[in-house]
Amino acid sequence: MTSAQTDAQASPASGRVQRKRGRRIQEILAAAAELFGERGYDAVSLEDVAERLDVTKGSLYYYFSSKEELGTAAIETLGNEWTDRLEAHLAATEGTPTTRLSALIHEHITIAVRDYPAALRLFLMPREWPDAQRERIKDMRQRHDQLFRRLVEAGVASGEFTVTGIDTALQCMHAAMSQAPLWCASLTGKAQQRAVDELTDTLMMLVGITPARA
Numbered sequence: 001m002t003s004a005q006t007d008a009q010a011s012p013a014s015g016r017v018q019r020k021r022g023r024r025i026q027e028i029l030a031a032a033a034e035l036f037g038e039r040g041y042d043a044v045s046l047e048d049v050a051e052r053l054d055v056t057k058g059s060l061y062y063y064f065s066s067k068e069e070l071g072t073a074a075i076e077t078l079g080n081e082w083t084d085r086l087e088a089h090l091a092a093t094e095g096t097p098t099t100r101l102s103a104l105i106h107e108h109i110t111i112a113v114r115d116y117p118a119a120l121r122l123f124l125m126p127r128e129w130p131d132a133q134r135e136r137i138k139d140m141r142q143r144h145d146q147l148f149r150r151l152v153e154a155g156v157a158s159g160e161f162t163v164t165g166i167d168t169a170l171q172c173m174h175a176a177m178s179q180a181p182l183w184c185a186s187l188t189g190k191a192q193q194r195a196v197d198e199l200t201d202t203l204m205m206l207v208g209i210t211p212a213r214a
Contacts (some may be wrong), residue, residue, distance in 0.1 A: 024063070025063055026077075027053065028049065028053065028060065028063060028064070028070070029070075029073055029074045029077045029078070031049055031052045031053050032044070032049050032070050032071070032073075032074045033074040033075075033077075033078050033116070034052070035048055035049060035052060036071060036074060037116075041071060041130075041133070044067070045067065046060050046061075046064075046066075046067055046070070049070065068130065068132075068133070071130075071133055072132065072133055072136060075133055075136050075137060075140070076136060076140075078116065079136075079137070079140035079143075079144075080140070082111060082116070082144070083140065083143055083144050083147070085107070085111060086104060086107060086108060086111075086144070086147055087147065089103065089104065089107045090103070090104050090147060096155075096158075096160060097151050097152075097154045097155035097158060097160050097161065098155065098160050098161075098204070098209055100151055101148070101151040101152065101155065101204065101207070102200060102204055102209075104147060104148065104151065105148075105173070105177065105200050105203050105204065106196065106197070106200040108177055109177055109180045109184070109196050109199055109200060110196055112177065112178075112180045112181050113180055113181055113184045113185050113192065113196060116181075117181035117185040145170065145174070148170055148173065148174075149166070149170060152166055152169060152170060152207060153166060155207060156207075160207075160209075161207035161208055161209070162207065162208030163206070163207050163208065169206045169207055172203075172206055173203050173206055176199070176202075176203055177199075177203070180196075180199060183195065183199070184196055184199070
């Protein structure tokens with residue numbers, strides 16, 4: 001058998017191993033993000049993450065050498081994935097600043113409620129994190145804020161939005177969206193969807209847009 005044939009046979013197996021490794025890393029990061037969000041950084045150990053996943057602590061060291069490395073990876077993975085999804089949703093939404101801001105708020109709340117109800121707290125208490133991770137959180141929050149800020153500024157400039165102050169409106173908006181999991185995550189089906197819709201409408205009133213839903 002030639003080396004090329006050997007490589008060709010090994011490639012599918014190698015690909016499966018990499019995909020399995022990737023899925024395992026994502027499982028670890030998701031569990032870590034939930035725990036950090038629920039308890040805070042200082043109160044979570046690698047043993048806690050291992051227990052949540054029902055694996056040994058030693059198996060975590062195969063992927064991450066320390067809690068600090070795991071925490072940084074959890075922050076970056078969650079923050080980038082969340083903002084990437086918002087950017088993609090916004091890019092696919094055409095229309096006026098009103099239409100686009102409403103869609104962005106609605107998508108953010110939906111992600112928070114359905115996908116990351118506990119992990120959202122990772123970005124709300126940066127003072128609990130070591131300096132390196134705190135700086136990463138700050139960078140990601142700024143990237144996230146810019147999505148909303150650009151739309152609010154565009155709406156104010158066009159005359160669609162009326163605000164007492166852009167910074168104040170955004171601070172209130174982000175604060176309310178951060179509480180969405182507490183208000184909506186326990187609901188299911190149509191009740192949850194109605195709660196997300198109503199919260200979106202309420203937050204649009206911060207820029208002077210009255211609800212249009214029936």
